[in-house]
Amino acid sequence: MSALEETVKGxxxxxxGLIPAVVVDAESKAVLMLAYMNETALLETVGTGKTHxxxxxxxxxxxxxxSSGHTQQVRAIYTDCDADTLVIEVVQSGAAxxxxxxxxxxxxxxxxxxxxxxxxxxxxxxxxYKKKSGE
Amino acid sequence: MSALEETVKGxxxxxxGLIPAVVVDAESKAVLMLAYMNETALLETVGTGKTHxxxxxxxxxxxxxxSSGHTQQVRAIYTDCDADTLVIEVVQSGAAxxxxxxxxxxxxxxxxxxxxxxxxxxxxxxxxYKKKSGE
Numbered sequence: 001m002s003a004l005e006e007t008v009k010g011x012x013x014x015x016x017g018l019i020p021a022v023v024v025d026a027e028s029k030a031v032l033m034l035a036y037m038n039e040t041a042l043l044e045t046v047g048t049g050k051t052h053x054x055x056x057x058x059x060x061x062x063x064x065x066x067s068s069g070h071t072q073q074v075r076a077i078y079t080d081c082d083a084d085t086l087v088i089e090v091v092q093s094g095a096a097x098x099x100x101x102x103x104x105x106x107x108x109x110x111x112x113x114x115x116x117x118x119x120x121x122x123x124x125x126x127x128x129y130k131k132k133s134g135e
Numbered sequence: 136m137s138a139l140e141e142t143v144k145g146x147x148x149x150x151x152g153l154i155p156a157v158v159v160d161a162e163s164k165a166v167l168m169l170a171y172m173n174e175t176a177l178l179e180t181v182g183t184g185k186t187h188x189x190x191x192x193x194x195x196x197x198x199x200x201x202s203s204g205h206t207q208q209v210r211a212i213y214t215d216c217d218a219d220t221l222v223i224e225v226v227q228s229g230a231a232x233x234x235x236x237x238x239x240x241x242x243x244x245x246x247x248x249x250x251x252x253x254x255x256x257x258x259x260x261x262x263x264y265k266k267k268s269g270e
Contacts, residue, residue, distance in 0.1 A: 004248025022157050022166055029164035034220040080239035081232050085169040087240045097216050104215035105222045113139025
């Protein structure tokens with residue numbers, strides 16, 4: 001087993017064999033999205049230099065950007081004290097969110113207890129995904 | 136029901152009633168930690184302006200900093216497109232990680248496939264937690 005395989009095995013996965021991965025923009029450090037990896041998705045991410053995840057709803061691997069072209073080039077991978085979460089620094093092509101925003105976290109809680117959209121829309125999802133199901 | 140209570144109810148929680156909360160430093164945007172909230176912990180976080188979580192291992196609420204004094208003053212709360220993850224911007228007192236680092240994500244994967252510690256230690260955990268169990 002390679003050092004990398006040992007390291008990947010050494011992380012703590014949940015009952016479904018998944019670990020949450022917080023994807024952040026390498027330059028601004030803005031959180032772009034959170035998605036889940038299993039051992040295979042993480043090895044694929046390291047091996048290809050592009051983020052791969054396990055889709056819990058579709059029960060399959062996916063490469064971020066496989067439909068939209070909005071891939072994520074990996075710059076660095078971190079883990080936390082408990083080794084049960086990852087932070088992945090990436091260079092984002094286009095925008096991370098299939099709703100058309102650079103980050104999926106485009107809504108902020110306001111004083112009235114409701115969500116405000118606080119980011120500009122960067123693309124029209126209908127155009128980019130051509131009515132295919134979003135990622 | 137208040138607007139805030141409706142908003143909190145409108146988020147998507149996992150089978151255990153939890154939602155992951157990515158805590159980031161309000162200034163540098165560095166990811167400090169990931170922990171889990173339920174509806175009550177989130178309402179408590181908004182109400183007090185200090186982060187509260189649900190501990191999955193200890194099955195109880197905890198305020199970040201309750202043992203260490205290293206509390207987190209909330210500056211903003213964001214949710215993502217799927218409404219199943221939160222980002223909480225905070226001003227961190229002391230350091231976020233009970234291992235003594237500012238961020239829990241103090242280890243980076245190196246070329247050889249192993250973790251390197253890439254952050255300076257800010258305090259001695261034995262000193263701060265006085266041999267109490269860490270947070």
